[in-house]
Amino acid sequence: MGAVFAxxxxxxxxxxxxxxxxxxxxxxxxxxxxxxxxxxxPWVEDLFWKDERYRALEQFADGPGETPTDGAExxxxxxxxxxxxxxxxxxxxxxxxxTVATLRQTIQFL
Numbered sequence: 001m002g003a004v005f006a007x008x009x010x011x012x013x014x015x016x017x018x019x020x021x022x023x024x025x026x027x028x029x030x031x032x033x034x035x036x037x038x039x040x041x042p043w044v045e046d047l048f049w050k051d052e053r054y055r056a057l058e059q060f061a062d063g064p065g066e067t068p069t070d071g072a073e074x075x076x077x078x079x080x081x082x083x084x085x086x087x088x089x090x091x092x093x094x095x096x097x098x099t100v101a102t103l104r105q106t107i108q109f110l
Contacts, residue, residue, distance in 0.1 A: 004107055005037075011106040012039040015094050021071045039099070040074050043092045048077045 009020045017039035026033035048054055048069065057073050082088045094102070 001035075005035075007106050008037045008103055011102055012037060012099070015039070015099060015102060016041050018042055018045070019071070019074075021075055023075070037103075038075055038078050040078070041093060044078065045069070045074065047081070047089055048074060051077070051081075 005022050008022065012020045019040040021036075021038040021040065023036050023038070024033060025031075025036060054073065054077055057076075
């Protein structure tokens, strides 16, 4: 799996992601273990900082971290805003379909 994850991260970085979070899921009964690759583009993090609702997360920290935000906060933001909202923010850059096509091409030779 490490080779696949590394290839996915490289491909998403080449598409402009400044960070890539790869997480294992499978907590819902009846669903097999699966993975999500979550690209964090600069414009995604900008949207996070502009949305005052997410400043509430600061109250859970015991002090300043090494970075102004972290993967947990940005994963929550991406999930709520891009996956659960009926009207998600506009995507800047490659579309979901373009990104998926790039990833499929990237991993088909592994």
